[in-house]
Amino acid sequence: MGSYSAVAESIVPFLAMEVMERGVEMARAGKQVIQLSVGDPDFPPPPAVVDEVARACRAGHTHYTDSRGVYALREAIAADCLRRRGVEVSPERVVVTSGVSPALLMVCRLLIEPGDEILMPAPHYPCYPNMVIACGGRPVLVPTRAEDGYVIDVERMREAITPRTRAILLASPANPTGAVQPEAVVRHLAGLGVPILSDEIYDGLLFEGVRARSPLGLCDDCFVFDGFSKRYAMTGFRLGYVIAPENALRPLQSMQQNFFISAGHFVQDAAIVALEQGAEHVEMMRREYDRRRQLLVAGLRKIGLAVPRAPTGAFYVLADARRYGSDSLALAFDILERAQVALVPGRDFGQAAEGFLRFCYATAYEQIEEALERLGAALQGTERPVAS
Ligand code: PLP
Numbered sequence: 001m002g003s004y005s006a007v008a009e010s011i012v013p014f015l016a017m018e019v020m021e022r023g024v025e026m027a028r029a030g031k032q033v034i035q036l037s038v039g040d041p042d043f044p045p046p047p048a049v050v051d052e053v054a055r056a057c058r059a060g061h062t063h064y065t066d067s068r069g070v071y072a073l074r075e076a077i078a079a080d081c082l083r084r085r086g087v088e089v090s091p092e093r094v095v096v097t098s099g100v101s102p103a104l105l106m107v108c109r110l111l112i113e114p115g116d117e118i119l120m121p122a123p124h125y126p127c128y129p130n131m132v133i134a135c136g137g138r139p140v141l142v143p144t145r146a147e148d149g150y151v152i153d154v155e156r157m158r159e160a161i162t163p164r165t166r167a168i169l170l171a172s173p174a175n176p177t178g179a180v181q182p183e184a185v186v187r188h189l190a191g192l193g194v195p196i197l198s199d200e201i202y203d204g205l206l207f208e209g210v211r212a213r214s215p216l217g218l219c220d221d222c223f224v225f226d227g228f229s230k231r232y233a234m235t236g237f238r239l240g241y242v243i244a245p246e247n248a249l250r251p252l253q254s255m256q257q258n259f260f261i262s263a264g265h266f267v268q269d270a271a272i273v274a275l276e277q278g279a280e281h282v283e284m285m286r287r288e289y290d291r292r293r294q295l296l297v298a299g300l301r302k303i304g305l306a307v308p309r310a311p312t313g314a315f316y317v318l319a320d321a322r323r324y325g326s327d328s329l330a331l332a333f334d335i336l337e338r339a340q341v342a343l344v345p346g347r348d349f350g351q352a353a354e355g356f357l358r359f360c361y362a363t364a365y366e367q368i369e370e371a372l373e374r375l376g377a378a379l380q381g382t383e384r385p386v387a388s
Contacts, residue, residue, distance in 0.1 A: 011130045015348035016358075019332055023342035034363065034371040037342040039175060039315065041233035041362040043288075045274065046281035049234065052273040056266035063265055067256040068249075069096025069241065070268045076275045077241055081224075084203065087217040093243050095252050098263045100201050100227045100240035105131050106255045107197060107223050110248060111166040112137035118197075119160050120169040121152045123176055123318065123349035123356075125199070128169055137166070143352045146320065149309045150179035154188040161194060167223075168192070171199035172212040176318045176349045176358040178311020180206065183213040190218035199225045201240070202314040204282065207290040209312045221245055230315075231282055232274045237267045289315050292361040292368055299372035300359065303379060315362045318346065322355040323383050332357060339378035341371045 003009075020037040027033045044050065068074065074091035082088050097103040104127070108118070114136040120128055122141035129139035142157050144150040157168065168189055172181040190196055196215045203212060203226065216224050227240025244252055256262070296317050297310045305319035325331040328345035335357075336342055346356030361368060 007134060007136070010133055014126050014130075015329065015332075016126065016344040019336060019342050019344055022333070023336060023340075026336070026340065031340050033336075033340045033342055034367050034374070035342045036359045036361070036363055036368070036371055037344050039230065039360050039362060040235045041230065041285065041315075042364055043233040043281075043285050043362075045232055045234045045237070045270070046278040048277045049232070049270045049274050052270045053266055056269035061265040061269055065262045065265050065268060067260075067262050068253055069094065069263060070265065070272075073268045073272050074241075076272045077226075077243075080275050081216075081243060085214045085216055085224075087214065089216075089243055093246065093249065094241050095244060095249065095256060096239070096241045096263050096268060097256065098238040098240070098260055099229060100199065100225045101127065102260055103225050103227075103240055103242040104128070104197075104199070105134065106252055106259070107225075107242060107244070107248075108132055108135040108137065109255060110251055111195065115164060116166045117162060117164045118167050118169050119157060119165060119194070121150070121157075121174075122351070123150070123346070123353035125171060125175045126348045129350075138164075140165075141350055141352065144177075144179075146177075146306075146308045146318070150174065150177040152181055152185050152189070154185055157189060158192055161192065165194055167195040167197050169197040169199070171202065173202040173205060173311075173313025175202065175314055176316050176344070176346075176353065178314045178316050178318070180209060180212045180313045183210070186213045186215050187218060190215040190222070195219075195221035195223070197223045197225070201225065201227055201230050204231050205286060205289065205315060206313045207286075207293055212313070216243065223248070228271050228274055232271075232278050233285060234271075234274065237270065239263055239267050239271050288365070289361060292363075292365055293317070295365060296359055296361050296368055296372070299368070303372065303376045304383070305357065315360060317359045317361065318349070318353060318356050319359065320355065321346075321357045324379055325382075325384060326355050328353075328355055328357060335375065335378055339371075339374040341374055341378075 228234040332345040344358040346353030
């Protein structure tokens with residue numbers, strides 16, 4: 001086999017996907033696997049969205065569109081932005097993409113010269129560092145702590161800024177911590193004079209406390225990433241967008257034309273319907289996630305997996321499993337084999353989360369109950385001796 005580029009060789013597997021894929025393989029072999037791994041809602045999309053897909057396909061909306069997206073969708077996204085963030089943006093500043101993932105990759109490609117640095121709090125979404133590395137950059141991780149509710153230490157972030165820093169990348173609510181950053185933190189970060197990349201894919205998935213403040217409108221150099229995967233349970237539609245500063249639009253358009261051409265037409269039609277008619281469905285899902293969150297946090301604590309502060313947003317719990325082993329990858333695969341429960345090893349989210357396990361509760365309540373029972377049985381009597 002030939003060798004491949006150093007960059008390609010340095011992209012590490014996305015462990016959430018690895019565990020999920022192994023779980024699917026086991027299910028194919030007849031095992032009753034419970035998936036608490038990838039952040040993929042078990043709910044269908046809003047019913048009107050499904051109807052719209054059929055209508056749009058019948059109407060022949062099965063072709064390419066403008067690379068930046070159908071204008072009516074860009075208008076609907078701008079209206080949604082005003083509604084949710086209280087910030088008015090022109091539809092021209094919206095670039096529609098096939099999920100948040102390609103939007104993140106294009107913006108990394110836009111900003112990074114070889115050796116440039118992107119700062120991000122850790123634990124972090126696994127793909128962020130890999131995207132930065134793929135674009136020739138260097139991810140710089142700024143640790144946060146469970147005991148502090150994963151609130152970003154603004155001073156530490158400021159100290160990490162160097163002449164090579166091109167942006168700060170953050171998500172609030174966050175994956176994997178479910179943490180929401182206080183408004184004061186967001187304001188501080190927006191005032192550091194560094195571009196902000198704000199991944200808002202979990203905006204609105206909030207169960208207690210105050211809604212996250214978007215940095216949009218707080219600083220000029222702000223890119224907002226958002227999409228339909230999580231809030232509307234439309235992961236398989238592959239649809240997202242970036243709201244970008246004006247001078248970034250032309251290069252982003254060129255990249256989109258060359259790399260991806262456009263998102264699918266009928267998928268974009270469906271997204272307009274999600275924005276216009278999906279609110280009730282979103283609220284129904286949010287309420288059910290909250291029920292599951294409470295079940296999961298209480299259940300994990302009972303088993304002895306520490307959750308110092310209950311997450312307030314997104315649909316994940318990051319639990320401290322160090323009582324049961326310091327190697328989270330080995331522990332997650334051991335649990336998968338013995339209990340047939342698919343979880344994500346903390347290592348996926350950086351060294352800061354090694355020894356932790358991430359549980360996704362976008363899975364039915366009864367499945368979570370069953371998973372907790374299996375987990376309790378599998379872990380019983382396997383505690384490591386406490387180091388003196
Ligand atoms: N950003 C975060 C923080 C995520 O958790 C995910 C998916 O888990 C993504 C982006 C990817 O989203 P999309 O499905 O829109 O590509």
